[in-house]
Amino acid sequence: VSRTSTLGLARAAVIFGGLLAFPFLFPQPWLVNMAFFVLMYAALAQAWNVLGGYSGYVSLGHAAFFGLGAYAEAILFSHIDIGSPGYLPFLVLPAIGVGVALMSVPIAWVALRTRALTFAIVTLTLLFVVQTLAFNLRWLTNGSQGLSVPSPSFFPYERPYYLCVLGIFALATLVSWQVRRDKLGLVLLAIRDDEDKALGLGAHVSVAKVTAFGISVGLTAMVGGVWAYYLGFIYPQFAIDPLVTIGTVLAVFLGGSGTVWGPALGAFILVPTQQWLAYEYGTSQVYLIAYAAVFLIIIILLPQGILPSIQEARRRRRGGGTGRAERVPAAAAVRTPST
Amino acid sequence: MHLVVQAVIFGILVGGVYALMASGVTLVFGIMRVINVAQGAMVILGAYLSYSLFTRLGIDPFVSILLIGPVMFALGVGIHRVFIRSLRPGSAEEMSLLVTWATALAIEGVLSMVYTTNYRSTIPSYAQKSWTLAGYHVPVVRVLAFVLSVVILAGMYVLLQRTRFGRSVRAIVQNPTSAKLLGVNADTVAGLGFGLGISTAAAAGAVYGVVYPFNPGSHYDLISRLLSIVVLGGLGSLTGAVVAAMLLGVTESIVAVTIAPIWAPFVFFIVLIAILLFRPQGLFGVRERGAL
Numbered sequence: 001v002s003r004t005s006t007l008g009l010a011r012a013a014v015i016f017g018g019l020l021a022f023p024f025l026f027p028q029p030w031l032v033n034m035a036f037f038v039l040m041y042a043a044l045a046q047a048w049n050v051l052g053g054y055s056g057y058v059s060l061g062h063a064a065f066f067g068l069g070a071y072a073e074a075i076l077f078s079h080i081d082i083g084s085p086g087y088l089p090f091l092v093l094p095a096i097g098v099g100v101a102l103m104s105v106p107i108a109w110v111a112l113r114t115r116a117l118t119f120a121i122v123t124l125t126l127l128f129v130v131q132t133l134a135f136n137l138r139w140l141t142n143g144s145q146g147l148s149v150p151s152p153s154f155f156p157y158e159r160p161y162y163l164c165v166l167g168i169f170a171l172a173t174l175v176s177w178q179v180r181r182d183k184l185g186l187v188l189l190a191i192r193d194d195e196d197k198a199l200g201l202g203a204h205v206s207v208a209k210v211t212a213f214g215i216s217v218g219l220t221a222m223v224g225g226v227w228a229y230y231l232g233f234i235y236p237q238f239a240i241d242p243l244v245t246i247g248t249v250l251a252v253f254l255g256g257s258g259t260v261w262g263p264a265l266g267a268f269i270l271v272p273t274q275q276w277l278a279y280e281y282g283t284s285q286v287y288l289i290a291y292a293a294v295f296l297i298i299i300i301l302l303p304q305g306i307l308p309s310i311q312e313a314r315r316r317r318r319g320g321g322t323g324r325a326e327r328v329p330a331a332a333a334v335r336t337p338s339t
Numbered sequence: 340m341h342l343v344v345q346a347v348i349f350g351i352l353v354g355g356v357y358a359l360m361a362s363g364v365t366l367v368f369g370i371m372r373v374i375n376v377a378q379g380a381m382v383i384l385g386a387y388l389s390y391s392l393f394t395r396l397g398i399d400p401f402v403s404i405l406l407i408g409p410v411m412f413a414l415g416v417g418i419h420r421v422f423i424r425s426l427r428p429g430s431a432e433e434m435s436l437l438v439t440w441a442t443a444l445a446i447e448g449v450l451s452m453v454y455t456t457n458y459r460s461t462i463p464s465y466a467q468k469s470w471t472l473a474g475y476h477v478p479v480v481r482v483l484a485f486v487l488s489v490v491i492l493a494g495m496y497v498l499l500q501r502t503r504f505g506r507s508v509r510a511i512v513q514n515p516t517s518a519k520l521l522g523v524n525a526d527t528v529a530g531l532g533f534g535l536g537i538s539t540a541a542a543a544g545a546v547y548g549v550v551y552p553f554n555p556g557s558h559y560d561l562i563s564r565l566l567s568i569v570v571l572g573g574l575g576s577l578t579g580a581v582v583a584a585m586l587l588g589v590t591e592s593i594v595a596v597t598i599a600p601i602w603a604p605f606v607f608f609i610v611l612i613a614i615l616l617f618r619p620q621g622l623f624g625v626r627e628r629g630a631l
Contacts, residue, residue: 058433060376060440113615117374118574120436121566122611124376128563129608136601242559246444253437288448295441296422299434303427 012173019166023159032158036230038271039165040223044244045251045263046172047219050179051212052249053258056192057116060245061123064130065100065217067240069224071134072096074147074234086152089229090164093222101218108213112206115195127242134236146235149228161230168226169264172219177260179215188212192258243291247274250291254298256305265307270294345475346592352477354588355485356550360543360561361568361580362492363536369512369575370532373423373435378565379558380443381537385411385544386553387450390461400461400545401483407545408538415537418442419530443558450555461548484546491542492581495535499577508532512575560604567607571614573624583622586610 019039023032044066052058073089073096082088111122134141141147154160179185187208190198199205228234251270256262273294277287302309360382367375375381388407392398398406422438469478499505507528510518519525547553568587572579587607595603614621 056433058436060436110612110615113619117372117432117436118570118615118619120433121374121570122615125563125567125608125611128559129605132601132604246440249437286448286452288444288451292441292445292448295437295444299422299438299441300425303430303434 008177016166016170019169020163023156023162027156027159029156029158032156032162034272034275036158036162036165037275038268039162039169040227041247041251041271042264042267043165043169043172043223044220044248045255045267046169046176047216047223048248049252049257049259049263050172050176050219051188051209051216053252053263054179054185054188054192055209055212057112057209057213058120058249059123059213059216060120060242060249061125061127061130062217062220062248063240063242063244064123064127065104065220066224066227066244067130067134067236068100068103069096069221070228070234070239071141071147071224072099072221073225073228074149075140077149077229078147082150082152084152085154086150087160089149089152090160090226093164093168093225096225097218097222100221101214104214104217105210108210108217109206112209112213127240127245131236131240134240141236144236146233148233149231151232161226164226165223168219168222171222173260173264175215175219176263179212180260184208184211189258246291247271250295250298253305254294254302256307256309259305259307262305262307266305269306341474342596343593346596347589348475348477349481350589350592351585352481352485352588353550353592354585355488356543356546357564357568357588358581358584359488359491359539359546361565361572361584362495362577363539364565365569365572365575365577365580366495366508366539367533367536368569369577370508371423371435371529372432373439373533374566374574375439375533375536376436376562376566377439377443377446378536378540379561380446381411381415381540382544382547382561383553383555383558384446384450385541386461386548387454387459387544388541389545390459390548393461393463399463400549401487404487404542404545407541411541412534412538415534416530418537419533423533424526424530443562447555447558454555456554456556458552458554459548460552461545463549466549480546480549484550487542487546491539495539496577504528504531563604564607567611569621571610571621573621576621576623579621579623 022035026032044062048059048062073092076092077089080088107126111119111126114122135143137143152160179188187198187203187205190201190203191205191208195205224239228239247270251266252263253266254270255264255266274287274290277290281287298305304312360378363381364375364378367373385407388410389400389403392403392406393400422442423435426434426438463480465479468480469476470482471477497505499508507518507523510521510523511525511528515525551557564587568583569580571587572581572583587610590610591603591606594606618624
């Protein structure tokens, strides 16, 4: 075990230890409720990063899989009992994650036949397709009337949900870290830099992309499941909401796309800000404008995100190198016929 | 059968308006390889501006295009100058997607604050009039919308084929590096192109507001349609966008009457999947430029 990974483990232990202790130290329901949404977006951002951050394939449709997880949970527990006091809906989440991941394979296979920009378009369309399905398949989803999930008898009510979403966040972080160290991560980064070259060097790019997609959407679906259980009532337009994707992607780019901790950091900054804006300005659409403003600020001032910018500044202060090598400009890369 | 023919007529008429909206997306993509996800929001913005001009000043929505077209053109040039031009070359494509999406959100947010989220419609005196042709029902506004779209598209075609600006645009689409070496000012052309793309959205928006009720969130319905159209037609191809818009407009309309209106949006997705399976570059797309 090298020094850096010991440091990394210590860092992870402190962060997760702190998060675990949080609802016990600060049991006020409104705080735990807010922390739930922070961790929810942190988990979503980590999951998104596995595909979007490492491979550069920007998915605008992750909310579709969030919605699938939410509906899977809601449909399941409108038929079977949640037990007492109601831990069963948490226990089925891994099964929902694996199920959605497997289901996504054919979708991923088709969608990933395209390169980055078209992929973004396809996933965006997918989001609206799943939303249309949720509205139209009334026998299954109850259409625009929505579905309710029975509420359990937890006391304090928020804590089990918080701990569950914390678990998913930890899992997503662990998976993201493992992928980054693994050969899979190397292939994904190679795809981001130059897919044609990676393919030419014999990397199994299709397998890597589909695997990353499956992992990413499976984790996303698990988050959707716990969200549905927490809210107790879901509607198509909120379960499959472009704003969920936007919040996730924004958190990733704010913190630093393609890094292990950046996406989570982004969520920890973004979500409290958004909640504060919603509190301060009521239900009006100010936060839409605020989202847009944050987006534009990042793009212009911090195009790499917070974490990579800090690392680069630190490295520069130590003297020596000019920091991380810039990514190869796409325009300079040789354009070869696509597969 | 009568219903299907009626649906085809409606489909062609609406397809013309889709073509106008999509032409802006595909033009912008061709010039600077930027997918303008905000095009739908721009259409809705155009619809609201035209709505305001009509309700406050009584200006006919078709005439209002003369006013909002230039305003939105300037807006487009401004957005390009401030945001799109400052993207770093290495990540410009994916970041441009996010910038335009952020723009769409900002527009949605501003519109919801100014106009609330209630549905609106621009209703001029002739809104309900229609002709009957050989037993088929042909609404006047839809015909006007179609004619207007065709006129603007024809104007764009002439602009691209016959003017100096058009030649610069085509040069950049074909080979940006050579075009720059030959003295084409790529930044200026890109800025004007972006403005032009947005002003097609303004024109289409004024028309959209007369034909359909809209609210600030309506751009979500539009954007997945527009993006499917440009992918089907082949990104960057104007002809492709027009053909694809007609095709999808008609198919959507037929599905709406033969199956059910709620399944009509599905047509776009099924066509998109089929295209990706069999011809990822789209109907009129060129494969060599690759990297899609």
